[in-house]
Amino acid sequence: xxxxxxxxxxxxxxxxxxxxxxxxxxxxxxxxxxxxxxxxxxxxxxxxxxxxxxxxxxxxxxxxxxxxxxxxxxxxxxxxxxxxxxxxxxxxxxxxxxxxxxxxxxxxxxxxxxxxxxxxxxxxxxxxxxxxxxxxxxxxxxxxxxxxxxxxxxxxxxxxxxxxxxxxxxxxxxxxxxxxxxxxxxxxxxxxxxxxxxxxxxxxxxxxxxxxxxxxxxxxxxxxxxxxxxxxxxxxxxxxxxxxxxxxxxxxxxxxxxxxxxxxxxxxxxxxxxxxxxxxxxxxxxxxxxxxxxxxxxxxxxxxxxxxxxxxxxxxxxxxxxxxxxxxxxxxxxxxxxxxxxxxxxxxxxxxxxxxxxxxxxxxxxxxxxxxxxxxxxxxxxxxxxxxxxxxxxxxxxxxxxxxxxxxxxxxxxxxxxxxxxxxxxxxxxxxxxxxxxxxxxxxxxxxxxxxxxxxxxxxxxxxxxxxxxxxxxxxxxxxxxxxxxxxxxxxxxxxxxxxxxxxxxxxxxx
Numbered sequence: 189x190x191x192x193x194x195x196x197x198x199x200x201x202x203x204x205x206x207x208x209x210x211x212x213x214x215x216x217x218x219x220x221x222x223x224x225x226x227x228x229x230x231x232x233x234x235x236x237x238x239x240x241x242x243x244x245x246x247x248x249x250x251x252x253x254x255x256x257x258x259x260x261x262x263x264x265x266x267x268x269x270x271x272x273x274x275x276x277x278x279x280x281x282x283x284x285x286x287x288x289x290x291x292x293x294x295x296x297x298x299x300x301x302x303x304x305x306x307x308x309x310x311x312x313x314x315x316x317x318x319x320x321x322x323x324x325x326x327x328x329x330x331x332x333x334x335x336x337x338x339x340x341x342x343x344x345x346x347x348x349x350x351x352x353x354x355x356x357x358x359x360x361x362x363x364x365x366x367x368x369x370x371x372x373x374x375x376x377x378x379x380x381x382x383x384x385x386x387x388x389x390x391x392x393x394x395x396x397x398x399x400x401x402x403x404x405x406x407x408x409x410x411x412x413x414x415x416x417x418x419x420x421x422x423x424x425x426x427x428x429x430x431x432x433x434x435x436x437x438x439x440x441x442x443x444x445x446x447x448x449x450x451x452x453x454x455x456x457x458x459x460x461x462x463x464x465x466x467x468x469x470x471x472x473x474x475x476x477x478x479x480x481x482x483x484x485x486x487x488x489x490x491x492x493x494x495x496x497x498x499x500x501x502x503x504x505x506x507x508x509x510x511x512x513x514x515x516x517x518x519x520x521x522x523x524x525x526x527x528x529x530x531x532x533x534x535x536x537x538x539x540x541x542x543x544x545x546x547x548x549x550x551x552x553x554x555x556x557x558x559x560x561x562x563x564x565x566x567x568x569x570x571x572x573x574x575x576x577x578x579x580x581x582x583x584x585x586x587x588x589x590x591x592x593x594x595x596x597x598x599x600x601x602x603x604x605x606x607x608x609x610x611x612x613x614x615x616x617x618x619x620x621x622x623x624x625x626x627x628x629x630x631x632x633x634x635x636x637x638x639x640x641x642x643x644x645x646x647x648x649x650x651x652x653x654x655x656x657x658x659x660x661x662x663x664x665x666x667x668x669x670x671x672x673x674x675x676x677x678x679x680x681x682x683x684x685x686x687x688x689x690x691x692x693x694x695x696x697x698x699x
Contacts, residue, residue, distance in 0.1 A: 189205075189518070189684045189698045189699065190202050190205065190214055190516070190517070190519075190696065190697055190699075191517050191518075191590075191674040191676055191687065191694065191695070191696035192218050192222065192514070192515075192516035192517075192674065192688065192694055192695075193222070193226065193229075193322070193514050193515070193594070193672045193674070193688060193692050193693070194221070194222060194225045194226055194320060194514075194694055195693065195694070196221055196312060196317060197225060197226075197516065198218065198516075198688075198694065198695050198696065198697045199697065200217040200218055200220075200221040200308040200309070201218040201221075201516070201518050201697075202697040202699050203217070204305065205518065205520055205521075206699050210292050210297065210520045210522070210524055211240070211292075211296070211518040211524045211526045212240060212291065212292035212298065212518075212524075212526050213289065213300040215238075215288070215516065215517070215518045215526040215528050216285045216288060216302075216305045217305045217308060218528075219236065219281070219285060219516070219528065219530055220305065220306045220309035220362070221309045221312065222530060223309060223362075224309045224312045224313045224317075224355065224358065225312060225317055225320070225323075226320070226322070226323065227323070227344060227536075227548060228322065228326040228535050229322075229326075229513055229531065229532065229535060229594065230513060230514045230532055231532055231537070231547060231548050232281060232282055232358075232361065232362075232365075232373065233279045233281075233532055233547040233548050233549035233550050234279055234281050234530060234531050234532035234537065234550040234552075235252050235253050235279060235280045235281055235284075235531060235550065235552065235574075235576070236252040236280065236281040236285075236528060236529065237249070237250070237251055237253070237284075237425055237528070237529050237576040237577065237578060238250035238251075238252065238526060238527070238578070239408060239419055239421060239525075239526070239528075239579065240288070240524075240525065240526050240527075241419065241525050241580050241587050242522070242524040242525065242587070243522070243523045243524075243585075243586045243587065245585070246295060247407075247408055247419060247582075248291070248405060248408070249405075249407065249408045249419075249421040250288055250291070250403050250406075251404040251405075251406055251421060251422075251425070251571075252281055252283060252284025252403045253424065253571045253572075253574055254279050254401055254552065254571070255277060255278055255397070255400065255401065255569050255570060255571050256276055256277050256556070256566055256567065256569060256570045256572070257276055257277070257278075257392040257394065257397050257568065258394070258396065258568050259568070260276065260392055260566065260567075260568055261392060263558040263566065264558075267553060267558060267566070268554065269551060269554045270534070270539045271336070271338075271538060271539065271540060272338070272389045272390035272391040272538070274553055275386060275393060275538045275549045275550070275553065276391075276393070276554075276556070276566070277393075277550065277553045277571075278393060278398055279401070279550060280401050281530055282365060282373040282374075283370060283371070283373070283374065283401055284403045286302070287402075287403035287405070288526070289302060289305075289370075291405075296520075296522075296524050302369065302370065303366040303367065306362055306365065307366070310362045310363055310366065313354070313356070313546075314354065314355075314359035315354065316352035316353055318351075318352060319346065319353050320692075320693050321693060322668065322692055322693065325668055326536065327344070327346075329535070330535070330536060330539075333539070334536075334539065336539075337536075337538075337539030337540060338539075338540045339540065339541030339543075340536070340539050340548070342541075343355070343357070343541045343546060343548075344536075344541070344548075357544055357545060357546030358545070358546030358547065359546070360545075360546070361545045364377075365378070374399055374401055375398075379395045379398045379399065380395050381543060381544075381545065382395065382398060382545060382547075383396075383397075383398065385542045385544075385545065386542060386549070389540055389542075391540075400569075406422050407422065408420060408421060408422065408580075409421075409431060409484070411431035411432075411434055411435050411438075411484055412438070413434045413435070413437070413438050413581075413611060414438065414611045414612065415583070416582065416583050416588060416589075417581065417582040417583075418579060418580075418581050418607070419579060419582065420578075420579055421577055421578070423470050423471065423473050424470060424471055424472045424473070424571050424572065424573050424574050425470075425574040425576055426470060426573070426577055426599070427579075428483050429467050430463075430577050430579065430600040430603050431483075431484055432462075432466065432492070433460055433463045433600055433603075434604065434607060435484055435486075435489040436493045436496075437455065437493075437604065437608060438489075439489065439493035440455055440459075440496075442608050442612045443612045443613065447609065447613050447615075448624070448646065449649065450649045450652035450656065451498070452608075453626060453641070453645070453653060454498070454501070454656055454658070455498070456601075456605060456626070457626060457628055457639060458496040458497070458502060459492075459496065460600065460601050460604060460628055461504055461628070462496065462502075463492070463600065464597075464600075466483055468563065468564075469563050470563070471564045471573055472570050472571040472572070474570070475570050476563050500656060500657050501639075501653075501656050501657035501658045503657075513529050513530060513531030513596075514529065514531070514594060514672075515527075515529050515578060515591075516528055516530075516592075516674065517578070517592065517674060517676050517686075519590065519684065523586065523587060523678070525580055527578040527579060527580050527591070527592055528592075529576040529577070529592055531552075532548060532550040532551070532552075533550045533552045533554070533555065534551055534554075537549055538550060538551035539551075552572055552574075553566070555572040555574070555575075556570075556573075575596045575599055576599075577592070577599055577600070577603075578592035579591045579607075586678070588678050589675065589676070589677055589678070590674075590676040590686075591603065591674070592673065592674060593606070593671050593672065593673030593674070593689075594671035594672045594673070595670070597627075597628075598627050598670065598671050601627060601628060602625060602627075602670070602671060603673075605625065605626070606620045606621065606623075609623050610675070610677070616677070616685060617675035617676070617677050617685055617686055617687040620675060621673055621674075621675060621688070621689050621690060622690055624642040624646075625641070625670035625671075626640065626641045626642075626645075627669070627670055638659045638660065638661040639653065639659060639660050639661065640661050640663055640669070640670075641653070641660060641661075641662055642665045642670065643664055643665050644666075645662075650662055666691045667691065668691055671691070672688065672689040672691050672692040673688075673689045674686070674687070674696065675687055686698070
């Protein structure tokens with residue numbers, strides 16, 4: 189099975205599985221296709237974070253996270269959110285594809301050619317596709333800004349979504365990578381072109397920075413929840429925050445509460461707050477001391493669970509981190525799994541199209557702090573704090589759930605809702621994904637530090653949350669603001685069920 193936020197990407201992955209490819213190979217085909225058909229959320233100019241696992245006990249994380257430029261400007265004020273000055277980190281998504289494939293060849297008998305896996309993406313970029321509602325939405329949402337984004341309008345401002353949208357320059361770039369290998373993005377003629385184009389618009393990134401970009405192979409972090417072991421990628425990702433939330437909730441009897449009750453949603457939100465109080469300390473372990481695994485110390489989690497007032501909301505003045513991404517996952521006939529998130533940070537990344545390559549570069553550098561001494565302070569060669577955290581859950585020694593979601597700060601929040609729905613209430617993937625969502629903090633639609641909830645939660649429950657001290661703001665049911673998630677679940681006797689979010693157009697395809 190494969191699940192992704194776009195039907196064309198899901199089909200590209202399913203085609204690999206039909207011809208006997210493994211989960212990683214299917215995931216690479218999905219990743220490349222999404223880089224074409226969801227350019228507002230991910231692309232060659234962004235990053236990717238992977239979790240892979242199998243029934244034999246193999247569990248690995250691939251951190252395809254670009255590092256800050258070697259030569260950085262002096263920032264006297266906050267880093268710009270858009271434009272060339274936000275293009276401070278390299279892009280590691282393409283390298284992560286090659287890294288994952290090499291791993292699959294070594295451990296999972298991978299045989300697919302890189303060029304074959306990229307072929308669907310190249311065809312869609314060259315021949316075109318009909319833009320999704322999501323792409324239309326985020327293009328129009330940024331209508332007032334895009335005139336100031338270098339190279340953007342000519343490449344991506346299609347006229348009111350009429351007809352088929354093509355990306356010929358991106359097709360040429362993808363074809364070059366397919367013919368010359370994934371490292372051609374970082375070394376050689378294409379890398380030189382990228383470096384020159386970035387210099388011409390004023391980014392500090394160079395071809396030398398690209399050459400240094402490498403995916404990190406790491407051990408996932410883990411946390412038990414109701415007899416299931418949850419895996420997450422390690423720092424600098426916020427995967428440990430997701431595990432903290434679930435570790436706190438494991439000490440509370442959610443199953444005794446009705447699933448749509450204010451009591452349940454209150455505990456979810458308060459557990460998020462307790463975990464997020466520590467999140468500022470997550471940073472690149474190469475540049476910071478301390479042991480982030482201490483965040484999951486049982487005594488620490490118990491203290492945080494005890495700190496929750498079941499009747500009153502904790503005041504929440506903490507800033508919100510923006511970001512959009514795509515989640516996709518695949519599992520093959522051997523039960524081997526890949527759970528992946530791919531992103532250019534904000535919708536449309538930096539907004540800058542790099543030269544004639546058709547690539548939008550990410551603005552992930554804006555995630556750094558300029559405050560001296562801050563754990564996430566910007567430094568040459570450093571990886572920023574990262575919101576991407578795909579998940580895999582194990583039960584009785586085998587993969588049980590693949591899951592993840594779009595949405596920056598919303599990712600751990602949505603995952604707490606999904607996982608408790610699945611594990612405390614026995615929901616199917618489709619039922620879990622259809623639950624009314626909540627989102628704590630600012631969003632693109634509202635700069636107020638409120639608790640956003642979908643109106644489908646019901647007037648009575650929303651009023652009860654307000655009575656507990658939550659500053660509640662309701663949004664329409666299935667609003668795109670709440671992101672798009674996906675789930676694959678392994679059931680008894682080899683049955684697999686999966687779904688993608690009703691807030692988007694994605695699908696799960698069983699092979």
